[in-house]
Amino acid sequence: MVTKIVMQPATRRDVMRLAGTGALAAMFAGILPGIAGADPAAAAAAIAKLTGGKAAKEGKIKMDVPQIAENGRTVPVSFEVESPMTDKDYVKSVHIFADKNPTPDVSSYHFTQHCGKAAVSFRMRLGGTQNVIAVAQMSDGSVYMAKAPIKVTIGGCGG
Amino acid sequence: MAKARVKVPASVKKGEVFEIKALVKHKMETGQRKDRKTGQKIPRDIINKFQVTYGGKEVFSSDWNPAVAANPYIAFFLRAEASGDIKFKWTDDKGKTTEETAKLTIS
Numbered sequence: 001m002v003t004k005i006v007m008q009p010a011t012r013r014d015v016m017r018l019a020g021t022g023a024l025a026a027m028f029a030g031i032l033p034g035i036a037g038a039d040p041a042a043a044a045a046a047i048a049k050l051t052g053g054k055a056a057k058e059g060k061i062k063m064d065v066p067q068i069a070e071n072g073r074t075v076p077v078s079f080e081v082e083s084p085m086t087d088k089d090y091v092k093s094v095h096i097f098a099d100k101n102p103t104p105d106v107s108s109y110h111f112t113q114h115c116g117k118a119a120v121s122f123r124m125r126l127g128g129t130q131n132v133i134a135v136a137q138m139s140d141g142s143v144y145m146a147k148a149p150i151k152v153t154i155g156g157c158g159g
Numbered sequence: 160m161a162k163a164r165v166k167v168p169a170s171v172k173k174g175e176v177f178e179i180k181a182l183v184k185h186k187m188e189t190g191q192r193k194d195r196k197t198g199q200k201i202p203r204d205i206i207n208k209f210q211v212t213y214g215g216k217e218v219f220s221s222d223w224n225p226a227v228a229a230n231p232y233i234a235f236f237l238r239a240e241a242s243g244d245i246k247f248k249w250t251d252d253k254g255k256t257t258e259e260t261a262k263l264t265i266s
Contacts, residue, residue: 109235
């Protein structure tokens with residue numbers, strides 16, 4: 001009787017979708033190594049190594065990521081760092097980290113004053129729900145950091 | 160190695176900051192996957208470097224790790240300084256390279 005009451009408001013489509021998700025999850029669980037060995041401390045260590053332990057400031061970096069990524073195999077990520085991009089004041093590089101991927105380092109982008117704008121869009125893999133971190137190194141040696149959480153439905157580091 | 164496609168605006172004004180889009184075909188094998196038949200890990204094979212030269216100088220470059228998705232796409236910006244070639248180069252773990260050139264015209 002209880003089951004009946006619960007089922008009533010659900011349409012057939014809802015039920016099918018639920019069943020489908022379960023089956024998909026089971027299928028992927030078998031072939032994905034998952035995010036075993038993923039460790040936010042590894043990402044923190046990689047960032048510390050990059051900055052030489054220098055404290056990162058907040059701000060200047062604008063990240064554009066989806067809140068929920070249905071497929072971790074290709075997640076669009078964009079960032080822009082506020083900078084005049086002149087000979088004296090420009091963004092030297094931006095490094096992207098994913099704190100729960102098997103390898104936390106994702107990519108590094110090296111800019112010059114000829115870029116005009118320190119902005120990049122690319123697509124990345126995410127092994128599961130986690131934070132994507134951007135670390136920007138400026139020409140004056142200062143470091144800025146930004147973090148964006150992404151919820152991942154299906155991981156993309158194996159299978 | 161692989162097929163590449165780049166998109167540069169047909170013409171730009173001097174000093175204008177314009178977007179470039181580049182896409183290359185590559186499976187970006189992470190080294191994490193296992194061969195289902197043998198159970199052996201499939202060796203890593205990814206593009207690890209992307210370089211862009213403009214007016215003979217390297218103006219933008221990028222280092223990639225296995226977390227960069229297959230068939231890597233990238234969009235970035237350059238400031239138009241003079242008409243000339245913009246050269247793109249992708250290098251993978253095996254040392255194979257793909258090169259592409261786009262012509263920039265300043266109107």
